[in-house]
Amino acid sequence: MKLSTIRLQNFRNIAEASLEFGRGRVFFVGANGQGKTNLLEAIGYVSALRAFRPGDNRALIRDGAGEAGIGYVLEHERTGRSEVIVRIRLRGKEATLDGEPVRRLADYLGRFPTVLFSSGDIQLIRGAPAGRRRFLDLHLAGCEPGYLEALQKYHRALEHRNRLLKEGGAGSALKAFEREMAPAAVRLIAARRQAMEKLGGLVEAFHGRISDGAETGTVAYRPDVEADSAEAFLALLAKNKMRDVQVGSTQRGPHRDDFAFRLGGKDAAIFASEGQQRALVLALRFGQLRDVRERSGVAPLVLADDVLGELDPVRRERFWAALEDDVQLFATGTTLPGNAGEGQWQVFRVEAGVFREA
Amino acid sequence: MTPAFDRLLDVLKRLPGLGYRSAERIALHLLVEKPESLESLVAALREAAGSVRPCTRCGNIAEGELCAICADPNRDRASICVVEHVPDLIAMERSGSYRGLYHVLQGKLAPIRGVGPDALNIAPLLERAGSDEVREVILALSNDVEGEATCHWLSDQLAGSNVRISRIGFGLPSGGGVVFADPVTLKSALEGRRDYL
Ligand SMILES: [Zn+2]
Numbered sequence: 126m127k128l129s130t131i132r133l134q135n136f137r138n139i140a141e142a143s144l145e146f147g148r149g150r151v152f153f154v155g156a157n158g159q160g161k162t163n164l165l166e167a168i169g170y171v172s173a174l175r176a177f178r179p180g181d182n183r184a185l186i187r188d189g190a191g192e193a194g195i196g197y198v199l200e201h202e203r204t205g206r207s208e209v210i211v212r213i214r215l216r217g218k219e220a221t222l223d224g225e226p227v228r229r230l231a232d233y234l235g236r237f238p239t240v241l242f243s244s245g246d247i248q249l250i251r252g253a254p255a256g257r258r259r260f261l262d263l264h265l266a267g268c269e270p271g272y273l274e275a276l277q278k279y280h281r282a283l284e285h286r287n288r289l290l291k292e293g294g295a296g297s298a299l300k301a302f303e304r305e306m307a308p309a310a311v312r313l314i315a316a317r318r319q320a321m322e323k324l325g326g327l328v329e330a331f332h333g334r335i336s337d338g339a340e341t342g343t344v345a346y347r348p349d350v351e352a353d354s355a356e357a358f359l360a361l362l363a364k365n366k367m368r369d370v371q372v373g374s375t376q377r378g379p380h381r382d383d384f385a386f387r388l389g390g391k392d393a394a395i396f397a398s399e400g401q402q403r404a405l406v407l408a409l410r411f412g413q414l415r416d417v418r419e420r421s422g423v424a425p426l427v428l429a430d431d432v433l434g435e436l437d438p439v440r441r442e443r444f445w446a447a448l449e450d451d452v453q454l455f456a457t458g459t460t461l462p463g464n465a466g467e468g469q470w471q472v473f474r475v476e477a478g479v480f481r482e483a
Numbered sequence: 484m485t486p487a488f489d490r491l492l493d494v495l496k497r498l499p500g501l502g503y504r505s506a507e508r509i510a511l512h513l514l515v516e517k518p519e520s521l522e523s524l525v526a527a528l529r530e531a532a533g534s535v536r537p538c539t540r541c542g543n544i545a546e547g548e549l550c551a552i553c554a555d556p557n558r559d560r561a562s563i564c565v566v567e568h569v570p571d572l573i574a575m576e577r578s579g580s581y582r583g584l585y586h587v588l589q590g591k592l593a594p595i596r597g598v599g600p601d602a603l604n605i606a607p608l609l610e611r612a613g614s615d616e617v618r619e620v621i622l623a624l625s626n627d628v629e630g631e632a633t634c635h636w637l638s639d640q641l642a643g644s645n646v647r648i649s650r651i652g653f654g655l656p657s658g659g660g661v662v663f664a665d666p667v668t669l670k671s672a673l674e675g676r677r678d679y680l
Contacts, residue, residue, distance in 0.1 A: 281628040288594040298592050298600055301636035305628050 126237065126423050127453050128168060130198040135190035136213075137163040138478040146453070148471045153457045154483075155475030161457035164480070165241075165428045167195050168455055171209055172239045173263065174220055174230065185213050199237060202423050209237070231274055235267035238425035240414045242432045246406040250394050254383040261317060261384065264413055268420040269316050279309035279379065287374045294370040303362050306378075307355035313379040314348055320416070321346035321384055327412030328405070335411075335443045336404040340389030344409060349381035404440070407432075411447050424449070429456040438463070488514070540611070542587030542604045543572055552576075552585060559583040562619040563611060565637065567591050567630070571661040575623065578669035583621075586611065591624055591633040603633075605640065612644040619647045621676060625660035626652045638679055650679040 127149075133142045138160050153161040162178075169177050176185060186193045193213040201207050211220045220227040227233045249256055266273040282305040289299045325343045332342035352358035358378075362369075365377050386393035386405050393405055417425050427448065433456055436444060441463070448454065456462070461472065472483040488510060496506035513521045537543070538550035541563075545551070552558060562583035566572050572585050589604045612620055620641060624630040638648050651672040664672065 278628055282632065285592075285594045285628070285632070292594075296599060297639065298594060298632070298636055300639065301592060301632040302594070302628075304635045305632045 126202060126426065127200040128171075128197060128426055128455075129200055130196075131164075131168060132194075132196040133164070133167055134194040135187035136167050136193040136195060137185060137187060139163055139167075139480075140187060140478060142478075142480050144473065144480055144482075146471060148469065149451070149453050150470050151453075151455045152461065152470045152472045153455070153475050153480070154459070154461055154472060156459060159475045160478040160480075161475050162430055163478075164475070165430050165455060165457055168426060169239045169241055169428055170195060170211060171197050171199070171237045172267065173234055174211065174218060174227070177241055177243075182213050182215055182218065186215065191215075197237075201237070204236075207237075234273060235421060236423075238267055238417045238421065238423055239428055240410055240417065240425045241428045241430065242407065242410045243430040244432055244435060246410065246432075247399070247402050249406050249409065250386045250397075250402045254381070257384050258382055261320065261382075264416070265316055265320055268417050269320070271312070272316050275309040275312040275316075279306055279313060282306040282309065283375055283378070283380060290369050290375065291373040294366060303359055304355075306362070307352075307358040310358045310379050311352055311355055314350075314352060314382075317379070317382060318346050318348065323416055324409070324412045327415050328408045331411040331415075331447055332405060332408035334447050335407055335440065336401070337439070338389075338401070342386070342388050342393070342401075342405045342408060344412075345385050345387055347383040347385055349379060349383070350377050403435070407444070414452070424452050427452050427454045429454060431457055431459075433462050434458045434460065537587075537604075540607065541585050542569075542589060542607075543585060544569055557582075560616045562621060563608070563617055564621040564623050565608065566623050566661060567625065568662070571623065574662050574664065574666075575669060575673075578666040578673070580666075580670040580673055583619075588624075588633070591629045592636055593629045600636070605637075609640060609644070612641055612646050617644075617646055619649060621673070622648065622650045622679060623661050623673075627660075630660070634679065648679045649676040651676045 128146055130143070130145050132144075133139045135141075142164070144164075153164055155161050166176050166178060191214070195211045195213075197207075197209040197211075199207045199209065207223055209220060209222055212218060220233070222233065222236075249260060262272075262276060266276065282302045285302045286299065286306065289296065289302065321344060325345060329341055329343045336342065350358070350361055352361060361377065362375075365375075369375050386397075386402075386409075388397045388401055388405065391397075393402060397405065414425055414427065417423070433441060433444070462470070473480045474483050491510050491514075492503075492506050495501055495509055496503050498506075501509070513524065534546045535544050536546075538545035538553055539548050540553045541550060543550040543552060545553075547554075559582045563586050564572075564575060564581060564583055565586045565588055566575065567588055567590060569587055572587060575581050575585070586608045587604060588608075590598055590602055592598060592600065592603070608620075611617060620637075622634045622637060624633050634650055641648055661669065
């Protein structure tokens with residue numbers, strides 16, 4: 126897929142912008158705080174109708190404006206030319222796809238995939254499990270049919286169960302909600318296992334191309350519980366019920382799942398250097414990109430937020446070698462990339478929320 | 484505008500389906516544009532409030548002991564269709580494809596909103612399902628997490644009675660309730676009902 130035009134109105138610090146993209150590689154260059162990442166975020170918004178940095182809608186709307194608007198014109202492998210228009214208000218947002226309102230996120234997610242490479246990705250290794258679950262959930266919600274519904278169902282039923290546990294867990298309603306949780310939990314665990322096995326292989330392959338070490342880098346699923354049937358999960362809940370009642374919440378289940386980065390068979394969070402960790406998360410993003418493309422037949426837009434600058438020349442060369450030529454890339458940086466003079470980049474200079482094509 | 488007008492608006496806009504603007508229109512209509520309609524509205528409200536109450540058997544609205552459906556000798560007494568609220572019953576009736584009796588649960592289980600089994604109209608249902616003439620209980624609850632959990636719970640509660648338990652929902656949009664479905668969808672949802680385990 127290709128993004129041919131984006132129009133912005135009152136999005137973060139960008140009052141108004143209308144950019145047309147021709148070549149496959151687009152670079153936004155400027156000092157920090159000028160709006161490069163904001164534009165990248167506006168592009169990424171098309172995937173899941175959410176921003177990649179945390180915060181409420183207020184942060185997305187330019188100071189003094191009532192709402193923010195983003196319009197996209199995309200060339201899509203399966204649906205041809207598509208137009209998406211998003212309006213973000215203080216309370217809620219609206220989106221239309223080719224003039225039709227988007228009513229259910231589940232029907233929309235995954236149509237316009239993007240993959241973000243960010244300097245913050247290293248937190249996927251160093252940070253808490255919640256960040257890794259979020260990565261996995263967003264990835265699967267976009268490319269695994271039924272995943273988002275199972276995820277929402279599981280968490281909703283879990284919330285009810287936790288409330289009942291806080292009230293002592295004695296009533297007849299507890300079992301009813303557990304029976305809603307169980308098939309959803311089994312579905313989540315199976316989908317995550319399958320996806321992590323595939324990603325593990327892809328990460329290993331890409332890591333071999335990006336890093337120069339002889340050690341194997343990969344990722345491995347760490348399910349909190351094993352359950353291959355609803356009955357098995359129900360038995361687990363029954364077994365843990367006493368403790369759950371004592372604590373007042375469900376202690377075990379896919380809401381506690383995790384995955385690990387491994388380098389040479391060891392836990393990369395503890396044993397890998399910063400450079401090794403960066404190579405691993407880079408490999409994970411390439412793996413995600415390939416997985417989305419293979420599952421959906423759509424080439425995601427690649428967003429690279431400030432990552433090219435922190436790679437040494439050798440790694441940068443390998444980054445380019447790993448990126449397929451037909452993928453459209455949007456990158457940001459404070460200085461132009463080394464190969465900018467070769468005419469393959471479309472460059473925009475960014476200053477105080479204003480974009481000028483160089 | 485005036486203290487009494489503001490108090491009226493305040494009451495009106497708390498009614499379901501009414502926002503501030505429609506509450507304002509109704510208030511002005513009743514007080515200024517068509518004050519003659521006010522008397523009949525107050526009279527109708529007073530009369531309805533005095534006579535309309537839940538059917539003692541099924542929970543539908545009634546004026547006597549029994550609602551019009553429970554009292555109708557031509558309805559099929561072998562099946563009971565369980566719905567969450569009276570508007571769901573009205574939607575089922577509008578579809579014209581059901582000739583049995585109903586039971587209005589007055590809600591669905593939702594612990595995080597404080598709705599437990601005690602808040603539901605369940606005891607009369609168990610009593611009815613235990614009688615010899617009832618052979619099938621059809622669960623027509625919404626297919627969101629709360630509706631599905633309530634179905635699990637109901638089937639546990641009904642386990643002792645000798646009835647077939649079935650579930651509609653085939654073709655209903657996920658997360659939706661009966662009240663949002665059009666008659667054609669409801670008809671096929673009813674015809675496509677499945678035994679509930
Ligand atoms: Zn009745």
